[in-house]
Amino acid sequence: MKATPTPGADRAGSRAPLERIVGLVLVVAFVAVSVFVSLPRGTPATDALVKEAGGTAPSDHQQAPSPAERLRRQCGVILAAGLTLIIYSFLYRDNALFKIVENLYVGIGLGYGAIMTWYLSLKPEVVDPFLQAADRGDLLDAVRLRSVPILLGCMLVTRISKRFSWPSRYAYALMIGWGAGIGIPITVHTFVLKQLEAAIRPIGLQGLAEAWSSAGMFSTAFWSALAAPAGVLLILVGTVSVLYYFFFSVERGPLGRAVSKIGVIFLMISFGASFGYTVMGRISLLIDRVQFLLTVWLGVAR
Amino acid sequence: MWYKRTLPLLVVFVAGLVGFCQEYVAHPAASRLLEIVTTWFRIIGGFALFIGLWSLLHMHAGRIRRRPPGWGYSLFVFIGAALMIGTGLYNSGSGPLAAAPGEGSWFQWMYTYIQVPCGSTIFSILAFFMASAAYRTFRARTLEAVLLLLAAAIVMFGRVPISELVSPYFSKVSDFLMAYPNLAAKRGILLGISLGAIAQSLRILFGIERSYMGAGD
């Protein structure tokens, strides 16, 4: 993910040996630090090891991991730290090591997906009912309930072949047709009617009227009583103006432009909120990795 | 041929109609139908997952065949996949017909120490690009951008505990921005999207939209 490539091809030539040396030094430093950190220095390292990948500190319920298990986890933590630093090397420049790790990650994810699909879906749903059917009745049950979906599944797999892919259309037709059909009433129920019901709130003027009559215009009671109706009004104005902003069937007169301007204000505040939250989310991911490197790999911070 | 083109569209319409009507039927037969149909689709879902994995592998195999620049890296996709599938099927000795790989297996080890760190690190890189973009790109050129950045600053500062030290009002204003203007705008957008989704489902049901049918006659 090269944000900006190296400036000018000629420059790279003269800098390559320097980068290679620095790269080598970094790798050696990494290995040295990893070995030094994981030398047995009493319990802190093992606590850290057990806590790696977000685990929890061992308590009395857990038995301490066996030496072989501890070694496996130590090597795992060093490997994980290495991969993390290689991926961060992309921030300096896109490099071969990063591309290797990125593609390795895609491959591992692919293999993991295949295995999990087998163990958690195809084996329990397709193979086990027939394999572990104790008596005839059980086998007949399995055939009755599962033969049609398995047939449809095999038809779906024909999508892979170029020429003979029309049977997959029936499987897709059933799934997408059913999904579209059931989707309409559920979308209307959850995303239209329920939202409508929540949006039609009466503006509670009684509380405001009482506060006005009892405590007068400028009392704090009046202002606090103003909060609820103002909130309802604000949400109403915001929702209607945003809906009008995405309205295309009528040319916008002066009033139309004003309403869509209000709509833009609400939209921009909500996009600002999303912007702020997205930045917060990305930083949390960075913090998680830095905490892993510092506490689990180096065992520095607690 | 009708069985390649028109019959699937008829199947779409009928399946859609049944799915639509069963939402309004209270009779227990409707919930029995729902249980059977959803069990079917859960089983078909497993096969669908395989197609996704296959198309990704197929694409990388194509790259190795065509050898575009940087094709060598696609080899590592196959290395990674082979490693995981091998250890997964070995399943620490008990073979593919036993329960899913447990805590001690090499499959779990590779997942915990390769896939987890890589996955979380690749996404955390975005924090760095967010920072560099904050300095160079997020400029308040238009009125909209000014409003957006102001709201973002208030929400970002109000959401972290350090703002309590400065004044409690930051988190109050941030909560207000989230619960009123943000709510109103997101509800407006949500209603727009929902009407669009219903229109999209409708186009699928009546065979107007058929891109999912795939290429070919």
Added chain:
Amino acid sequence: MRPPADTLACVFRLLAAGALCVWAGAARAGGLAAPDASGFIAYDRPSDDGSAIAVLWPLSVSDGPGVYYILEIASLEDYREGVFRPATPKPIPSLGSRASDDPQYCSGLRRPETLHYVAVFPADIYPPSRRPIPPPNEQDPEDLARYTREAGREEVRLKEERRCINAQTYYFRLAITDGAHTVYVGEPGAPTVVSAAAKPNLFKGYRTNNLVFSLLFCAVVLGFIRLARRRPHLFIRRIPALDAVEEAIGRATEMGRPVFFVHGMDGLGSLSTIAALTILNRVVRRAAEYDVRVRVTNVDALVTAVSQEVAKQAYTEAGRPDAYNPDDISLVASDQFSYVAATSGLMVREQPGSIFLVGYFYAESLLLAETGAATGAIQIAGTDSYSQVPFLVTACDYTLIGEELYAASAYLSREPLMLGSLRGQDVGKVFLMAVFVLGTILGTFGIDWVSTLFRAF
């Protein structure tokens, strides 16, 4: 809403009945007035799967704190032996349990707030007997599999049994009590007994508003799609972004630098990719008139092929078939990261005058927009991925948000599918806006039939 004259008559009748009870009850049991026996009815609860019986009875004058009702139920055999058992675990408070508390099943009743209402589930009172299954020993997989099968079959049998229990006829008796005295509804010696049987109903009555809204909206959308096929010049207001497109290409012409068109990540199935192709047509046609080179990058093979066709057609429409160069429209990468790297590299090397980012983007939109801004080009974005809109709004000069992208492509292509859907959705939006405003105003003045009309269960 029933005409006012009718409600007055009904209230008068209730008052009269109440007065009668008071007179009758007061004489007998220390002031406890049993509700009128004629109003005490039991019937199959509507719009349900046949698992509940609804019991209704009018208010009694002596309803108040400390006064409870005891509803008793008996199956056919129990009724023959005269044995009744309580239908609800705790006595029913007389102040609560109104029919208006459960609008889902009682919206059809007249003046539900003046009636007591309880839903009785016979299968919970006469539960089916559960056949004991020997528990499995964990280690032996055979035994585990046997246990699972037997438990599964028992579950199915119980469900069937429960359905039969619910289908039988049950008899109800009602009494009012204040802890000390208990008075049965009906004649002093012979309490009134009503009977009913639960039946599975076909239609969910409480979903009528959902059905009407769905059917109406579908009819409107399909109608407008058919209308748009006949009259392609259906009105759609001009989208301001289209002027920005003209200006951006004009700018690229002045500086003599190419125009970049960057597709999103999604394939042909997503609406934004189809809209992007329409805008690509307009961009290429305008660029051909000003003799500006258009460089298109994408990540999906199918989208690349279709983009090349769109570009070729646009060049011929602008009268410049020779200017079309297929290498300008290329598949630069296959996944997110390499796509960003390749496209950014091209941007910095070829220094475009204006950049279009159109389609469904994921986290990479920030990097593309940042590199584009660094090259000093005018950037116009169009996407319906709302999570990326905030970054594109701050980084680009103009951003088409969500449906504006569809409207812009409908305005250009006049394609009946998009045009009709947009117009149908606009009608839906007008309806929603009207209901919001009307509902709130009426609600403020205490009239809440709008919100009850749209209650969703």
Added chain:
Amino acid sequence: MAAAEKGTPPTAAEVRRLHAVRRMIFLLLAVAVVAAVIVPFKLPGKPSSLARTVFEDLESLPQGSSVLLSFDFDPTAKGELEPMGIALLRHCFARNLHPVVMTFWQSGVALHKTMVERTAAEYGKVSGRDFVFLGFKPGDVNLILNMGESITGAFDKDYYGRPTQGMPALAGLNSLRTLSYAVCLAAGMTTEVWIAYGGDRFGFPLAAGCTAVIAPDLFPYLQSGQLRGLLGGLRGAADYELLVGTPGEATRGMRPQSVAHLFILGLIALANAEVFAAFLKKRRRF
């Protein structure tokens, strides 16, 4: 250092300076976060009302009732949602509730397995008796609808291959209709699927935890009561850790989060200082 003015392409020297500035910002951010992780300083903790609602809901549940935890995330959202998941699990185990853990995201199953097993070991809980790990099953929407009719029908076996029929942890929970509470931790739009096909349809109370990116989109469902409460991003996780009384990764993460936010806000202010100055210069001329 304003970006190239519109129209003039940046020279090679300017592009090199752009790279230098960019790498400087990367380094500064890294240093800020590392320092904030190493140097402990006190920060006031005030849980948000949305997090408190979820906490009080789980506190009010009777002992032994089942709570459905749907961990719909994978390693890419581990930073925010793993501490949140662990805090929820700890709360359930501390109050002897029976967490039933499942997921729609296949790529996260093994991560959730580690989380559940480690937290269960911490409290000495036994799979099957005190909690159930159902793992993953494809089907997405159809899986919820299937569970709505019968949970043991949808997941006849748990992740370890043991039959779910008759498990003590699932006692009294035969379908989603009889579910007492559910919390869905989502890194994508799965929350809306849970609301539409789960909470609204089968009527069980549903709360949500989500990555910070998704949080603003869920506020309409909070006001309409379709969602009981919300734990938004790492801050939501820290709030819940505080409420449960087990400060962990998220609470420690609040320090670097605050510092990083200040750093980025400073950058935005710096960048817009020039725009603001240019704006003032223009204003003064009229």
